[in-house]
Amino acid sequence: MIIGFQSAGLTAAASARLTNRQAEITVIERRMYATYHPCGLPFAIGGDVPHIRHLVEAAPRLPGVDVMIGVEATEIDRGARTVRIRDRRTGRERQVFYDKLVLATGSLPLKPPIPGVDLGNVFTLRTMRDGEEILAALPRATKAVVVGAGPVGIEAACALRERGLEVVLLEMKPSVLPGMLDPDMSETVIDRLNQVGIKTFCSKPVKEILGDEKVRSVAVEDAEFEADLVIVAVGVKPDVELAQRAGLEFGPTKLIKVDDHLRTSDLDIYAAGDCAESKCFFTGRPIKSQLATTAIRMGKVAGINAAGGDEVFPGVLNTVVSSAYGMEIAATGLTVQAAKEAGMDVVAARVRTLSKPYFYPGAEPITIKLVVDRGSRRVVGGQVIGDGSAERVNLLAFAIKHQATVDELARMEYCYAPPVNECIEPLVMAAEAVLRKL
Amino acid sequence: MIIGFQSAGLTAAASARLTNRQAEITVIERRMYATYHPCGLPFAIGGDVPHIRHLVEAAPRLPGVDVMIGVEATEIDRGARTVRIRDRRTGRERQVFYDKLVLATGSLPLKPPIPGVDLGNVFTLRTMRDGEEILAALPRATKAVVVGAGPVGIEAACALRERGLEVVLLEMKPSVLPGMLDPDMSETVIDRLNQVGIKTFCSKPVKEILGDEKVRSVAVEDAEFEADLVIVAVGVKPDVELAQRAGLEFGPTKLIKVDDHLRTSDLDIYAAGDCAESKCFFTGRPIKSQLATTAIRMGKVAGINAAGGDEVFPGVLNTVVSSAYGMEIAATGLTVQAAKEAGMDVVAARVRTLSKPYFYPGAEPITIKLVVDRGSRRVVGGQVIGDGSAERVNLLAFAIKHQATVDELARMEYCYAPPVNECIEPLVMAAEAVLRKL
Numbered sequence: 001m002i003i004g005f006q007s008a009g010l011t012a013a014a015s016a017r018l019t020n021r022q023a024e025i026t027v028i029e030r031r032m033y034a035t036y037h038p039c040g041l042p043f044a045i046g047g048d049v050p051h052i053r054h055l056v057e058a059a060p061r062l063p064g065v066d067v068m069i070g071v072e073a074t075e076i077d078r079g080a081r082t083v084r085i086r087d088r089r090t091g092r093e094r095q096v097f098y099d100k101l102v103l104a105t106g107s108l109p110l111k112p113p114i115p116g117v118d119l120g121n122v123f124t125l126r127t128m129r130d131g132e133e134i135l136a137a138l139p140r141a142t143k144a145v146v147v148g149a150g151p152v153g154i155e156a157a158c159a160l161r162e163r164g165l166e167v168v169l170l171e172m173k174p175s176v177l178p179g180m181l182d183p184d185m186s187e188t189v190i191d192r193l194n195q196v197g198i199k200t201f202c203s204k205p206v207k208e209i210l211g212d213e214k215v216r217s218v219a220v221e222d223a224e225f226e227a228d229l230v231i232v233a234v235g236v237k238p239d240v241e242l243a244q245r246a247g248l249e250f251g252p253t254k255l256i257k258v259d260d261h262l263r264t265s266d267l268d269i270y271a272a273g274d275c276a277e278s279k280c281f282f283t284g285r286p287i288k289s290q291l292a293t294t295a296i297r298m299g300k301v302a303g304i305n306a307a308g309g310d311e312v313f314p315g316v317l318n319t320v321v322s323s324a325y326g327m328e329i330a331a332t333g334l335t336v337q338a339a340k341e342a343g344m345d346v347v348a349a350r351v352r353t354l355s356k357p358y359f360y361p362g363a364e365p366i367t368i369k370l371v372v373d374r375g376s377r378r379v380v381g382g383q384v385i386g387d388g389s390a391e392r393v394n395l396l397a398f399a400i401k402h403q404a405t406v407d408e409l410a411r412m413e414y415c416y417a418p419p420v421n422e423c424i425e426p427l428v429m430a431a432e433a434v435l436r437k438l
Numbered sequence: 439m440i441i442g443f444q445s446a447g448l449t450a451a452a453s454a455r456l457t458n459r460q461a462e463i464t465v466i467e468r469r470m471y472a473t474y475h476p477c478g479l480p481f482a483i484g485g486d487v488p489h490i491r492h493l494v495e496a497a498p499r500l501p502g503v504d505v506m507i508g509v510e511a512t513e514i515d516r517g518a519r520t521v522r523i524r525d526r527r528t529g530r531e532r533q534v535f536y537d538k539l540v541l542a543t544g545s546l547p548l549k550p551p552i553p554g555v556d557l558g559n560v561f562t563l564r565t566m567r568d569g570e571e572i573l574a575a576l577p578r579a580t581k582a583v584v585v586g587a588g589p590v591g592i593e594a595a596c597a598l599r600e601r602g603l604e605v606v607l608l609e610m611k612p613s614v615l616p617g618m619l620d621p622d623m624s625e626t627v628i629d630r631l632n633q634v635g636i637k638t639f640c641s642k643p644v645k646e647i648l649g650d651e652k653v654r655s656v657a658v659e660d661a662e663f664e665a666d667l668v669i670v671a672v673g674v675k676p677d678v679e680l681a682q683r684a685g686l687e688f689g690p691t692k693l694i695k696v697d698d699h700l701r702t703s704d705l706d707i708y709a710a711g712d713c714a715e716s717k718c719f720f721t722g723r724p725i726k727s728q729l730a731t732t733a734i735r736m737g738k739v740a741g742i743n744a745a746g747g748d749e750v751f752p753g754v755l756n757t758v759v760s761s762a763y764g765m766e767i768a769a770t771g772l773t774v775q776a777a778k779e780a781g782m783d784v785v786a787a788r789v790r791t792l793s794k795p796y797f798y799p800g801a802e803p804i805t806i807k808l809v810v811d812r813g814s815r816r817v818v819g820g821q822v823i824g825d826g827s828a829e830r831v832n833l834l835a836f837a838i839k840h841q842a843t844v845d846e847l848a849r850m851e852y853c854y855a856p857p858v859n860e861c862i863e864p865l866v867m868a869a870e871a872v873l874r875k876l
Binding site: 151323332360395411 | 445456475477478481486487488492493589593729730731734735752754755757758759760761764766768770795797798799826827828829830831832833835836837839840842846849850851852853854855856857858859861862863865874
């Protein structure tokens with residue numbers, strides 16, 4: 001039985017089915033619709049996705065999987081191996097037995113404890129409802145503040161700007177996309193944001209959101225920004241109430257603790273996705289990953305194991321891509337900052353080049369930063385801004401997971417055609433820049 | 439001393455300089471200009487590159503490298519370790535001593551021995567002069583035939599079509615891009631070509647080119663195609679006259695034989711680029727690679743070794759990308775056909791998906807074929823058509839060179855954002871499709 005039908009739950013169901021043709025597989029989902037694409041919400045707000053309801057998908061056909069939508073799990077009895085479920089339409093409750101249970105309950109929007117965060121027109125951006133409420137508020141909004149300059153905050157700021165609002169973006173840390181980019185790379189993103197008219201301020205934690213019923217302004221230490229619409233994008237909180245009440249163990253990240261097979265402290269219960277802990281590829285320490293792609297990979301492992309297979313969930317690099325007004329920004333592994341915090345001695349180099357040869361029209365800048373462990377010469381992180389960032393970062397993630405050295409990256413074989421890319425692959429240029437420093 | 443200042447020669451000079459700060463480095467180049475971008479020629483003919491002269495580059499500044507343009511090597515005296523050089527402007531000749539010599543003489547356009555191939559308006563597409571002559575002929579041309587459907591032939595056919603000509607593309611093998619794509623993937627390209635109005639015929643070796651002074655038509659076994667302009671794009675021939683006269687050994691591919699340090703049969707002479715043999719990554723057998731990217735990597739190795747370093751040139755996968763009217767086509771490693779010819783037992787799967795989520799406007803089809811060795815489960819080849827093909831094929835090339843299995847590819851970590859890519863990476867889908875067959 002699988003609780004939750006989003007990235008992790010869906011993949012768990014499909015993988016369990018492939019692993020074990022006999023198993024009875026049931027998925028229950030609290031939402032009144034099957035599944036949706038939270039990562040698409042900013043683009044529905046900006047209008048790139050023309051209708052927000054396009055983000056909702058009908059339940060994919062998974063032959064031999066019983067999917068119950070609009071049904072919530074209210075209690076797990078681990079001794080009896082039952083889950084109490086309630087049909088939200090009829091209110092009817094019943095007990096369902098399980099042999100193995102996968103918790104894929106995901107996460108909820110996080111409203112930080114800022115005074116005024118519950119005022120009208122202060123939104124999070126996680127659920128379909130969030131998206132619909134923001135869209136409904138747009139026609140009467142002219143000035144917006146976005147709190148948090150992670151990927152969602154940046155995408156939300158760009159979306160509101162595309163809709164013609166005056167937008168201020170506030171980040172409490174000293175740079176945007178912290179965790180993803182080092183400050184030097186972050187500058188390129190800030191330039192872009194300012195260029196499209198998004199006033200971006202770092203090191204500005206929000207003190208208070210002011211207003212009567214509705215928001216009127218957002219106050220930081222030394223300034224106040226008028227706003228009739230606020231989006232708070234400071235992350236998510238795991239939806240783990242059920243797991244807590246069932247007495248499962250939690251890790252230091254306050255997510256459900258799992259082993260490398262994604263078993264919780266109850267060996268018949270697996271957890272996958274935003275509600276479950278990941279471990280860092282480098283240090284092996286528990287971390288929050290909470291990415292859709294991590295959820296998909298976790299769901300696969302949990303589904304296979306719950307169905308009797310044997311699959312290990314490896315450490316994660318947190319490979320991420322975001323988009324700021326059409327500019328791709330992607331990263332994997334450790335930033336210089338993160339590497340130093342982990343006690344590693346790293347060498348990094350940054351190169352700027354073009355996406356296509358100088359003679360081909362439409363060449364765009366590409367900036368790459370590569371982080372390499374000095375002793376082992378292994379690549380440990382990469383940050384890429386520009387066209388093709390996602391695929392380049394995917395290659396770096398592959399290289400890092402295969403413990404490739406920067407020397408191997410400098411020797412990589414690649415392809416070239418003028419309408420497509422440069423005759424010296426930017427990743428090779430970056431690797432050679434690191435080699436000159438080593 | 440380096441003979442030739444194109445991809446291989448240029449990289450050899452730069453790498454030699456980095457390896458050895460003391461070495462005297464001289465490059466001589468027969469052309470009257472420093473370097474140019476042959477891969478850009480089709481796009482200058484099509485008009486995407488607005489001026490063909492943009493493809494010519496001034497000599498890049500390589501501090502401490504003496505570059506002589508318009509100077510040709512007429513003879514190598516291996517005993518005396520001298521090269522006789524002739525200044526093409528002044529006609530003056532002299533002898534130059536060398537300690538180590540790098541031959542980077544490249545290749546010349548290949549005109550196959552077809553009757554009529556020397557008629558007027560029958561062109562190859564390799565040199566600046568080729569490009570300029572084709573551009574000059576365009577205004578009076580209405581019907582073109584392109585002979586050979588390799589990357590250059592396809593790009594040339596698209597270029598002529600962009601200029602409004604009626605275009606027929608003839609390939610002697612049973613599919614287009616043979617060597618790069620299996621016939622099933624080739625169908626997608628043929629569909630595209632026909633769709634943009636390029637009449638494409640496979641299994642049609644040219645028997646004769648007919649005309650009086652100028653071409654009038656091109657005849658195959660069972661048909662004759664009118665043409666007032668013909669581009670013959672059937673590959674290149676190595677420029678190895680100098681090496682032949684110097685008595686260097688040649689391999690079975692009729693290119694200069696080299697060892698894994700790119701030394702020729704004379705240990706003081708290296709060869710790199712189109713004039714030198716590569717070896718197949720899988721079989722270790724000598725092959726022709728003759729790609730700009732291979733030349734760059736060979737030049738680096740030859741330059742390092744000639745300057746006293748120690749670098750091995752590994753086997754090549756022939757990672758290639760081409761573009762047909764904006765559709766990217768890329769490949770690396772073995773096709774199913776090539777794997778069978780090499781005696782391997784392979785499993786392949788082909789998947790079609792979209793470049794972006796269904797809900798995001800502008801999603802384009804992506805088709806991927808993955809070729810996997812059945813016994814070892816190692817990835818041995820990949821073919822990708824659609825946006826991001828180049829970078830995906832680069833990742834596959836990296837995976838193949840690191841002997842990654844299809845299982846590892848299916849577990850790869852990747853990033854996702856709706857404006858950029860799909861939440862299931864197409865490479866993962868392809869790997870899973872292969873796993874279902876294994």
